Amino acid sequence: MKRWISLGIFFVFSVPAAGGDLLDLYRQAKTSDPAWLAAQAGYQAGIEKAPQGRALLLPTLGLSASRSGSDQQVTIPSGSNIYHYSTDTYAIQLTQPLYSKQNSASYAQGLAGASQSEFELELARQDLILRASQAYFDVLAAQDALDFVISEKESISKQLSLAKRNFAVGNATLVDVHEAQARYDIAAAQQITAANFLEVKKEALRMLTGNEPGTLARLDTKLELQAPEPADMNQWVETSVNANQRIKSQREAVEIARQEVEKSRGGHLPTLDLVASRAYSDAGGSVLGFAIESTTNQIGLQFQMPLYQGGGISSKVRESVAQLEVASQRLDQTRRQVAQQVRESYLAVINGVARVQALEQARISNERALESTVIGYERGVRTGVDVLNAQRELFRTRLSLSQARYDYLISRLFLKAAAGTLQEQDLEGINRLLAHKSSG
Incomplete structure (x- = not known):
């Protein structure tokens, strides 16, 4: 007999004939994302602190x-005029x-503030890359989930029709029919949920770019898995100490606080x-x-x-010294948080590689298991319920594999962002993994 049940559920990643890819969506976000545009305006405002501080010395x-x-x-003895x-x-x-000690400290604060603005802008740019990538792959994952549900529903429909025909001729039980009908109804409900979830993810992407997402380039079926390079977690942590933008920004915050102490003490001079x-x-x-x-x-x-100002200057010195301690502790906290993020992201990439590989093997095993179950069903040694269970396991495995592939790619970007080395070239590398067709 034909093995149409097995063939009907095989899923193939579809490739759009036309539509935006990851870089297209990122470029759109650079021109319309409010958070990025606000960061740019904040940078323009922040760099003005340097000339403002310099003006105090000129x-x-x-x-x-x-x-x-x-x-x-005027009145005089001879009269008045x-x-x-x-x-x-x-x-x-x-x-x-x-x-002027205060002016010199203000100038140093201005330089540190301008540098901090540059680091904050770079941090915002990296955040935009991550948010654009996350939103893009969330849509692809939701689309995959919907496609899987539709394919499963079609396979269950065929199994339901077969169960009804076999029951009519006495080759199947009513249990097979009812089980297939129940699975079909569940799949129909899941399709509605998946379609709604896809629209939610598209809306998130729409908010980022300001445009309708349209048809997106899908991830190619062949994905080359790469472990982090260098393959040493501690080296990634060491890199983050000098490269992470959050740490750099907080260092400038400490410098600003230190100069505020000098400026306060300058009130006595x-x-x-x-x-x-x-x-x-x-x-x-x-x-x-x-x-x-x-x-x-x-x-x-x-x-x-200045000789005496009611103790105000001394109070200001004590306040600024305390604020310096606050900034120093926040710097230490930032270093620890970044190190933790680097380690977690590194492990996420390592585990992502292993998980994708394991799910790839599980997919192959489930496909073979389904084929064997279908053969057993044709020979009368397996039931229709067994076929439905095998189909469900295969689709669940494929759905988990799809999500694992996207999680792996995102974790690669998060690792570089945590280390402070994320560049647009990294996004281009991810974008090359997407499948494209020529528009002609």
């Missing part, structure tokens, strides 16, 4: 102008800080400025009875020394 130049009216009554006149004054002043000015005054009158026009040039040093 000279300032100010121009002032005023016009005033005077009404003076009233004078009405106006005065125009113009002045320009240059101030060059020569020594004197400041010294070079001041140069030129002023012009044109008075339309005076108590002398005639107009006065004058030009004054000045240059000198201005020294200021």
Whole structure:
């Protein structure tokens, strides 16, 4: 007899004739994802901290102008006089800080803040790669699940029809018919659930890109499994110490806090400025009875020394020292968290390779088991329920294998992100694993 039951359930990954691949979706996300666009704006704002800090060390130049009216009554022994006149004054002043501990600390803070913004932007870029990849493969996994359910439903339908025919001629029991009908009804319900789940995942991708996902390139049936390189977990952890963007950003946060301590302590120290000015005054009158026009040039040093400010400066120093300790502890916490993430991601890749290999072998074994069960059913030594059970196990294995393949690819990206070495080239490498057809 024909083995159509077995042949009907074999699943083949479909390849879209046209549609976006992973890189296409990532590029769309770069132009529309609000989180990434906000990160870019935050970077533009953050890098301005450097010139703002530098400005405190550079000279300032100010121009002032005023016009005033005077009404003076002067009384002398010989009588009194009233004078009405106006005065125009113009002045320009240059101030060059020569020594200010607070300004120097603010400049160092500005440099650290700008560097921190660069690290935060790189961290956001890596996060976008991960989110785009996760959303993309979530859609593919949901599509695979739906395809598997549809294939299983079709296979059960054929088994149900066969059970009914065999029952009609006395070659099957009513149990076979009822079991096949129950399995078919369950598969129909699962198809509805899988279709809804696919729409949910498409919506997540739509939120990321701002566009309809369309037809996505599917993962090729041949997947080359690669262990992490280098194959040493500790080396990955060591790499993360100097490459991870979160650690780098937190280091700059510690530097900002350290300079805040210096700035607070600078409140006890004197400041010294070079001041140069030129002023012009044109008075339309005076108590002398005639107009006065004058030009004054000045240059000198201005020294200021705070003596007592109610204990506010000392309190600020204590506060900033405590904030420095907070930043230092957060840096240590970040290092530990990153090391943990690296180890978990490394193990996820290793286990992912082993799991995919094991499920590949399980798929082959289940296919053989199904073929044997079908033969036994044809010979009357196995029941229709046995065939349905074998079919179910095969589809479950294929579904687990599909998810394991996607999890393996995502874990590779997460490992590099945890180590701080994730680049767009890594995304291109994953994208080459997707199956494509020429549009022509």
